[in-house]
Amino acid sequence: MTKFEDDDERIAPLKPREKRQALMLDRVLTVAGLTLAGAAAFFPWYVFFNEDKFGIDVAQSDRSRDLPDWPARNVFSVSPLAMVNKNEVENKPELPFDPLTTATVSNVGKESDRGAMVPEDQPFPAVSGFxxxxxxxxxxxxxxxxxxxxxxxxxxxxxxxxxxxxxxxxxxxxxxxxxxxxxxxx
Structure with missing residues (x-):
């Protein structure tokens, strides 16, 4: 490198333009973030103190329909359990026995005469060969x-x-x- 002996004063190098723009962008983003955080913290309190602006509109009485002025009717609700059967009990004839089997009853869970569980008659899977x-x-x-x-x-x-x-x-x-x-x- 060559040394210049005739330099009178030292001059600081200029800052690159990109670095200045990056610093400005950082500042803008920081201010925007802080503003957004402040608004997010303040907004719930604003809604709390101004419920009339954000609340649900309730129907006002001047828009509602008037009910008639006549007296209410009496309504009787009687439970069927409260009614008493005053008729005499008739002996109904028994239905004849139906010998047709319509279902089967499983033996699963039943015990043998000795008190042991009855094993199921289900074969185990066969051994698969390869x-x-x-x-x-x-x-x-x-x-x-x-x-x-x-x-x-x-x-x-x-x-x-x-x-x-x-x-x-x-x-x-x-x-x-x-x-x-x-x-x-x-």
């Missing part, structure tokens, strides 16, 4: 009737057991489940 399709990178691709899945050691299998190990036996991959079942790639 087959091993492919093994790669410590994961296995299996398939059952509902779709194909990628599983790894510890995953839950379609037969509700867990995948215990993936092994290679005699050149073929094998899945061993937590129940001890073995599925081989065919």
């Amino acid at each position: 087959k091993l399709l492919h093994v790669a990178n410590g994961r296995a691709l299996i398939e059952d009737s509902s779709g194909m899945y990628v599983v790894r050691v510890g995953s839950i299998l379609p037969d509700e057991s867990h995948l215990a190990t993936l092994e290679e036996r005699d050149g073929k991959w094998v899945i061993v489940t937590s129940r001890g079942q073995i599925y081989q790639n065919k």
